Amino acid sequence: MDKKDIKYTSIHYQDYLQLDKILNAQALRSEEAQNPAHDEMLFIITHQVYELWFKQIVHELHALIDDFDDGKVDERNIGISVARLDRILKIQGLLIEQIEVMETMTALDFLEFRSYLFPASGFQSIQFREIEILLGLRRAERENYLNAPYDVVFNEEGKKNIKNWESNENLFTLIEDWLERTPFLNWKDFDFINLYKESVNKMFDQEKKAIQETSILSPENKKARIQNLEHSEDYFLQVLSYEKHEEQIQKGTLKLSYKATVAALMINLYREEPILWQPFNLLRKLIEVDQQFTVWRNRHAQMVMRMLGNKMGTGGSSGHKYLKKTADKHHVFRDFYHIATLLVPRQFIPDLPEDLKKSLSFYFTNH
Ligand code: HEM
DSSP, X not given: OOOOOOOOOOOOHHHHTTHHHHTTOOOOHHHXXXXXXXXXXXXXXXXXXXXXXXXXXXXXXXXXXXXXXXXXXXXXXXXXXXXXXXXHHHHHXXXXXXXXXXXXXXXXXXXXXXXXXXXXXXXXXXXXXXXXXHHTOOGGGSOOBTTBOGGGGSOHHHHHHHHHHXXXXXXXXXXXXXXXXXXXXXXXXXXXXXXHHHHHHHHHHHHHHHHHHOSSSOHHHHHHHHHHHHHHHHHHXXXXXXXXXXXXXXXXXXXXXXXXXXXXXXXXHTTTSHHHHHHHHHHHHHHHHHHHHHHHHHHHHHHHHHHHTTOOOTTSSXXXXXXXXXXXXXXXXHHHHGGGGGOOOXXXXXXXXXXXXXXXXXXXXXX
C-alpha cells in the first residue's frame, strides 16, 4: 500500500456530518395535511436510521465481494473478511433491537398517519434489495409479490440498477468458487470423499444395529426409527454423490455445488488444523449473517402483525402472511446450515495423513 502524507485540513462537526441535510429530512406528511400525528416523527427517523445502516452493510458487502473477486484469495485476508462479516452481524443486532423502539408506537397511533404514506412501503427499499442481491438471493428464489416481478415498484433507473447487481458477482457465488478451489480434497492417496462415505456407512450400520438390539424400544418404535435413519442416510447419498447432487441443483432443492459442499464439509470436520480455522470462521459467520436476516424478517413480521393484524400492507401485499413466507424462503446460505446434517461424531472422521496435516499447519523455520 502506498504511504501518503496525511494533510491536516479543518472542518466543523456540523459540516463534516452534513447535519443540515440529515436533520432537515423529516417532513411529516401529517403536519403537511394540517393534522399532526406525534408518532410520525418516530416512524420516519426509525426508517431513516435503518437506511443508513443498510448503506453501511452495502459498503461492507462490496468490500467482501472485492476480497473474493479476483479468482485468488490471499489467505492473509480471510481474517479481514471475517471481521467485515462480524461488523455486519453487530449492525444486524441493532436492526433487530430497533424494532422494539418502533413498537413503542401503538396500532391506533399508527393509524393516525398511515393513510398519508400510501402507497409507500419498505418493499420499495432499494438498498434492502441491493443487500439481498449482493448476498446472492436470486430472482427465481423470491416469494411471489402481487404476481409481478419484485422490481416493478422501482423507476427505470432502479430497475436498471437491480438488473446490473443481479448480473454482477455476489457473495454466494464467490464463496462457492473459493470453496471449489480448496486444494487438498484429493491429496496424493488421500481421497477424502470416498473415505468419508465409508465412515458414514459404518456409522449408519452401527446406529441401525443399536436400534435393532435394544430391548427398551417397542417393535413399532424401532421400525419408525429405522425409517427415519434411512431418510438421513438418503440425504447423505443425495448430497455426497456427484450425480445426485447435480440433480438436486437442477431441481433447485440444493444451491451449493458438489465440490464446494465437499470442501465446506472438510473445513468443518478438520477446523482445528491451523490453516482451516479462519475459513471455518468465515463459513460460520456467513451462516450467522443469513440467520440474523431471518431473525429480522420474523421480528418485522411479528411487529406488522401487532400494528396491522391481518390488514394488507401499504405496498399491497397480504402483510404479515407475505412477510412470514419471505422469512422462511429468502435464505441465501441454507446449504451451509445443512453441512451440520452431514457431520458425523469424531470417532468416524477419517484421520488425515501426517504430511497433509503438516501442510495444514503454520510452521516457522529459520532455514
Ligand atoms: C409500523 C411499522 C411497520 C409496518 C406496519 C410495516 C409493514 C410492512 C408490510 C405490510 C410489508 C409488506 C409489503 C407491503 O405490503 O407493504 C413490509 C415490507 C417491508 N418492510 Fe416494513 N413495516 C414497518 C416498519 C418497517 C421498518 C422500520 C423497516 C426498516 C427499514 C421496514 C422495512 C421493510 C422492508 C425491507 C420490507 C420488504 C420485505 C420483503 O419484501 O422481504 N419496515 N413492511
